[in-house]
Amino acid sequence: MKKILIASLVAGISLSSQALATVTMASGVTLEPKLVGDLDKAQGNFNNNFSFIQWWDDSRTTSEYDSLNTFNPLDAANWSLNGIGKMDITGDLGTLNCSACEITFEFGGLGVNFIFNEDLLENLGFTSAVADYGLDLNDPDFESDFIAAFNLDRGTSYTSFNDITEDFYSTPANVPEILISDVSGESFLNVYVDHTPDAGSFLDYTINDGVISSAEMATVVDANDLWLTLDFNEGNYSPEGDEFFGLAQGDTDFSFTVTGGPAEDNFKKGVIRETSLDLIDFSDLIGLSLGASFLNGTDADLFATGTAGTITGVAVPEPSSIAALGAGLLMLFGASRRKK
Template sequence: MNKAIFSAAALALSLSASAIASPVNVGGVVWDPDSFFDFTSNSNLVEDLLDAGADGVFGTADDVVDTLSGFGLVTGLNGTNQSTFCPSGCELTFEFGGFEIASVIPDGGGARLGFTGGWINFYVDSSTAYSALDKSTAVDGGTPWLSLQAHETFSGIHGIMTSIDATLSSYGAGTDAGLGGGLLDVVGGAAMGNFDTDTQTDGADWVFSTSFQPIPSGATPDGLELFGTADFRGSSIPEPSSIAILGLGLLGLAGASRRRQK
């Protein structure tokens, strides 16, 4: 490699490396794609009860449903707290729904549940303080920051395609408690370009896990009876400008090569 080409290559690598290491800011949410933890987030949530009615049939008792829905607040991102990843004072909240029970396998006092379908929308909000007692405080951010749909994969336990597989240690009569998890695909939102990577299991973009149990004092004003946590992980990429910088460096390399050959 001649000196001109070597210099151009070094410049391109230097520019691209510095760009990739730069924090990303999308709608006020700031994170570093180069972080050791990238991309991981932790959250608190509240959600609806999924018990069958007294006769064992879903939807026959008051306020009992067979489709999971709820909302929550992101409390940690890449190992940092809210004041760090939302330095302007914003909140990153989310709403989810459409996860429908497709299979129930009794297991002692608990059960194994398989869900199909589902979606999650994340919002950035700087105007209203989040409250777990009021769903509207989680969805008042307007256009979603990130929209995801469930990524269904074959479940050997249930013998069908599922979006969530959940194991409940306690199930029925308002005592749902357990763990679950699944995959998600990015489909829209301001941060879509940073997360549409297809790098997780089965080509999904994100992996999530959740835990849940009854709220001791009963249902919230929104009629939700369970509380818990949700963790999301995936891979993020730099802002498009980083890629553009790398492209300019490579163009310079090509130009140097052509001039040397004349």
């Protein structure tokens, strides 16, 4: 029974002990951890705010930044979402910290798709029309069949299912979802620790010329400063309004899997998720409420504004220090047995 007890103590040390001691990580990053909370509610031992800027890129153009003003849902497969950002370093409990440095990141390879809006099923006018037309929502030809039946019934000439539902039922038929590539590395997030800080406000980068220059990008992204690489694991996008097909503004929540970098072993793997936000797979890190808006009156800006969020997970010291502490417990247990 005593051996089992000691084994349990050693196995649990990577979580429980870090609620009490400073966690020292790669590249001089430290953490004064919080108590680990409910990991099903993304309550790890750190929770860090960050700011970022993001943009859309249409692969069919030579420009790296494309406006939603030219977006067509039929061409959605050609568009990807990308961005850069910076962690807030405040020294507060439960936040990542380092002396005279900045922690920056880049992400990319996120796509967009459109799916049926479940809110339509709450609209009695729409559901009555479906029943009257004798249509099956699960039929792959449902949308085209509904358009044909609606036009015949109303004497109209609509060609878009979305236009019908917005004009007559005040609800968009299809809503966007952010796509994560199934191929490792295609949807990515890289984190950098730079001990010669030079990244300013990302919004300032675009004030004069509306682009981010290679020199400005270099202040954020330097391969020599790479600290952590991650793959996107799960994600949920909640649009605010239906401007520009619902892509103009909204909140996104993501989970991540750590894949490499000097700090790879500083993060507890597969322990955290956010079930209330339908992030149900156990992951390594969770990015919460990444809010952003491209909306500028009746137009869309190239770059999103109001961009901020939080990242949370369970940070641990290097495995060697955990092993040393575990060995110390075993030695202590051995000494206790000898005294008896």
